[in-house]
Amino acid sequence: xxxxxxxxxxxxxxxxxxxxxxxxxxxxxxxxxxxxxxxxxxxxxxxxxxxxxxxxxxxxxxxxxxxxxxxxxxxxxxxxxxxxxxxxxxxxxxxxxxxxxxxxxxxxxx
Amino acid sequence: xxxxxxxxxxxxxxxxxxxxxxxxxxxxxxxxxxxxxxxxxxxxxxxxxxxxxxxxxxxxxxxxxxxxxxxxxxxxxxxxxxxxxxxxxxxxxxxxxxxxxxxxxxxxxxxxxxxxxxxxxxxxxxxxxxxxxxxxxxxxxxxxxxxxxxxxxxxxxxxxxxxxxxxxxxxxxxxxxxxxxxxxxxxxxxxxxxxxxxxxxxxxxxxxxxxxxxxxxxxxxxxxxxxxxxxxxxxxxxxxxxxxxxxxxxxxxxxxxxxx
Numbered sequence: 001x002x003x004x005x006x007x008x009x010x011x012x013x014x015x016x017x018x019x020x021x022x023x024x025x026x027x028x029x030x031x032x033x034x035x036x037x038x039x040x041x042x043x044x045x046x047x048x049x050x051x052x053x054x055x056x057x058x059x060x061x062x063x064x065x066x067x068x069x070x071x072x073x074x075x076x077x078x079x080x081x082x083x084x085x086x087x088x089x090x091x092x093x094x095x096x097x098x099x100x101x102x103x104x105x106x107x108x109x110x
Numbered sequence: 111x112x113x114x115x116x117x118x119x120x121x122x123x124x125x126x127x128x129x130x131x132x133x134x135x136x137x138x139x140x141x142x143x144x145x146x147x148x149x150x151x152x153x154x155x156x157x158x159x160x161x162x163x164x165x166x167x168x169x170x171x172x173x174x175x176x177x178x179x180x181x182x183x184x185x186x187x188x189x190x191x192x193x194x195x196x197x198x199x200x201x202x203x204x205x206x207x208x209x210x211x212x213x214x215x216x217x218x219x220x221x222x223x224x225x226x227x228x229x230x231x232x233x234x235x236x237x238x239x240x241x242x243x244x245x246x247x248x249x250x251x252x253x254x255x256x257x258x259x260x261x262x263x264x265x266x267x268x269x270x271x272x273x274x275x276x277x278x279x280x281x282x283x284x285x286x287x288x289x290x291x292x293x294x295x296x297x298x299x300x301x302x303x304x305x306x307x308x309x310x311x312x313x314x315x316x317x318x319x320x321x322x323x324x325x326x327x328x329x330x331x332x333x334x335x336x337x338x339x340x341x342x343x344x345x346x347x348x349x350x351x352x353x354x355x356x357x358x359x360x361x362x363x364x365x366x367x368x369x370x
Contacts, residue, residue: 002139002145002146002148002149003145003148003149003151003152004137004152005149005152006148006149006150006151006152006153006156007152007153007155007156008156009153009156010152010153010154010155010156010157010158010159010160011156011157011159011160012156012160013153013156013157013160014156014157014158014159014160014161014164015160015164018164019157019161020165021161021162021165026165029158029161029162029165030162030166032158033155033158033159033162036151036154036155036158037155040152040155043148044133047132047133047136048129048132048133050132052136054142054144054145054147054148055144057144057148058144058147058148058151061148061151062151082175106129107129107130107133
């Protein structure tokens with residue numbers, strides 16, 4: 001409940017403050033957001049699987065974000081930034097879909 | 111990432127609680143450090159999502175990659191060259207129209223000049239300029255039509271360009287004829303004294319009137335009087351009513367007639 005409220009608060013703050021993304025962070029923010037979403041859905045699924053652990057969630061969240069940003073950074077350095085970004089988005093998207101499918105099976109038995 | 115790995119222990123649905131209850135249980139506020147941290151992460155995530163969405167809406171070309179920029183540049187160049195071509199075409203059209211209208215204006219001016227010249231010649235336009243005013247006093251009724259015709263011919267010979275006798279314009283088709291004891295011109299009876307206005311070189315015309323054996327002498331021999339006055343400016347105001355020719359038709363000639 002509290003994290004969900006936190007999400008809403010963060011959205012509201014972001015919408016009202018109009019923060020400017022630092023130029024150095026611009027390529028990484030969207031990927032980091034996708035990675036964080038993947039971690040969130042993974043966490044919900046773990047709750048439903050009965051194996052949720054706060055510490056594991058926090059660590060997986062942070063590591064997801066950092067690894068995703070690092071992959072994009074590496075891709076930019078290697079000159080394949082856009083391709084690697086696409087790859088990361090595809091992989092994370094597939095994981096989000098499978099997590100959501102699992103959640104759906106738990107909640108709706110379908 | 112281990113959270114999303116497939117569960118290794120326990121099967122879903124084998125627990126004593128239903129998934130919804132489990133979700134509710136987990137959503138219950140708990141004052142643990144990890145929960146607070148998760149909430150903090152959620153705040154950051156929400157903030158990041160909102161920021162990124164807004165950034166994406168605001169960013170123009172700056173967020174695009176090189177290949178996309180090249181594509182946009184190509185499109186812009188193509189569009190620009192097309193518009194350039196358009197502009198050139200329109201410019202050419204405009205130039206053509208402008209030069210056409212100046213040609214029209216020149217043609218109009220030339221036509222107007224011809225109209226003026228022909229109008230003076232045909233007697234359909236009033237004329238003014240230097241000339242002579244001649245008055246033939248004939249109380250005895252001695253002046254005959256041939257005499258006036260002689261006067262007109264002498265004037266023409268001396269370069270008169272527009273002639274008026276009485277208030278009748280003398281044109282190419284004009285004819286003098288007897289009218290009772292007097293003279294008529296083009297069907298209009300002329301009254302004594304006959305007044306003749308001629309536009310042309312005044313000096314030449316008055317000299318032509320005065321040459322020995324010329325018009326003045328003939329008139330004086332008849333017992334009539336004649337006076338010739340040179341004017342630097344006089345107006346031939348009588349107009350000749352133009353009649354549409356009934357039989358004569360112009361032969362269309364390609365070359366424009368020169369100004370007479």
